Amino acid sequence: MSNPYREIFSVPGTKGFSVAGFFARLPIAMAPIGIVAMLSQTRGEYWIAGAVSATFALTNALIAPQISRLIDRFGQSRVIGPATIVAVIAFAFLILSAHRNWPAWTLFASALLAAAMPSMPAMLRARWTEIFRGSPALNTAFAFESAADELVYIAGASLSVGLAVSLFPEAGMLVSTLSLAFGTLAFTLQRSTEPAVRPVEAGTPRRSAIRLVPVQIITLALVFVGSTFATAEVTTVAFTRELGEPGAASLVIGVYAIGSFIVGLVLGALKLRTPLQKQLLIAVSVLALTALPLLLAGTVPLLALAVFISGVAISPTFITAFGLIERRVPESMLTEGITWVTTGIGIGMAMGAFLAGWVVDNFGAQNGFWLSVAAGVASVITVAWGQKTLAGGDPETAVGALPQAAE
Structure with missing residues (x-):
């Protein structure tokens, strides 16, 4: 009996973008709890830690679809890079604000800008769809992505809290930000598997x-x-x-x-x-x-x-x-x-x-x-x-x- 997972990874480029995508999406699990772990220690107040984390999570939920809409229109490599740069700089500013005990508004402003982080699970599934559209193998690829998402949540949240508690308060957020930066860079450099930009269907308004x-x-x-x-x-x-x-x-x-x-x-x-x-x-x-x-x-x-x-x-x-x-x-x-x-x-x-x-x-x-x-x-x-x-x-x-x- 053939191994369906071996079959999907036999396609050139799939292993590379999957590994890069795994590290690039770690912040999905690491950032929200990492913000709480960091600020609860540096500020000593859970309410502000939770409020800043919620600001990031809810704003990202609203912004991410708009970024993905631009990706459908202009392509992954042209949009993911600039959006990630904004998010990485904002996360770095958030870490610095927590470390230097800057005013609370700097924390919320950083969280708002960090919400520009693209939806990496969507980028990965779009690449699998480009490769296996119309094939039963696409179900296997989506199953792998769902399992990988679970692994990210299992490892990411625990890693973020563990680093913040055992090393220093900002450690979890620092590793999360570096993972986002280098994982996304490695992902976007792999152009051979990037989905083609699809023209809007004739007679259909762009919406x-x-x-x-x-x-x-x-x-x-x-x-x-x-x-x-x-x-x-x-x-x-x-x-x-x-x-x-x-x-x-x-x-x-x-x-x-x-x-x-x-x-x-x-x-x-x-x-x-x-x-x-x-x-x-x-x-x-x-x-x-x-x-x-x-x-x-x-x-x-x-x-x-x-x-x-x-x-x-x-x-x-x-x-x-x-x-x-x-x-x-x-x-x-x-x-x-x-x-x-x-x-x-x-x-x-x-x-x-x-x-x-x-x-x-x-x-x-x-x-x-x-x-x-x-x-x-x-x-x-x-x-x-x-x-x-x-x-x-x-x-x-x-x-x-x-x-x-x-x-």
Whole structure:
């Protein structure tokens, strides 16, 4: 039996841009928590650390699709470089501001400018799509990317906090910034695999990909998915503390990501014939159902088991969501379309973390898991309602308000 992962990496250039892209996207996980770790130590106040981190994360969620839209229009190499330079300089200024104890406004200004950081997961998936468009190998490539995303979140956040605590407060952010700079430089230098700029389809006005109903449906669904695992992670931290074992939180959360990582790799090796929109519905349904055991876990071992089970559907959800974007979005909007979906995940995580904190403070730690269940159900409703639109048809005809559905 052939190894599908060996096959996708047999194509010249794929190993190079994948390795470079892995380091270039480490800041996705390292920067938000690195800002908190850095400022909580240098300023001694968690509120300003959280506020600056949120400023960066939410602003990046809004700016990244616009940068990707420019990339679809002018190409990766012409846009990624300047955007990354702005982000790297802003991160460096943020580190210096924290180290020199400059006024708070410098922290927020730096975070706003650092939000110019491009969406590397979208760039990587665009390259895979350029190579394997219309081939079953594209599903394997997307599975690899989802597994790599999980690995980034497993390693990046832990590395950022570990460096800040063991070396000096700015260490995590320094490594994150250097990773962004050199990883992106190595990525952009590999021109042979860069996607060609696709002309806008004849008779179609140039507009944002978010106006396409399939993109709206998938992005909304992944807002709920992002909320599902953000609420699970925040509640896990609170619940392990309530159980008297706060140190177990990092281990339990790691188990969460590992379950998704393993299942994602397995799924990528399979050749499923089920239509992608149905695969997505199955994945979010499993996600909602596997959140239920979290409500029953009363000890750390049971919580770890429940968290592992609840994480198995995350990678399948992402793989099928990005596969649908590739099929339902015109080639001239692909990078932006992918970025909107990743933005939806980020927005969902921010919302979920905030709501989980409020529920835990007011109703007790384990009740935070009810939000994971509710978010999972909402994602099922969204995907089920959008089945007809996601099933096919010309994406150009599915433009407008969310209630529309293409037959």
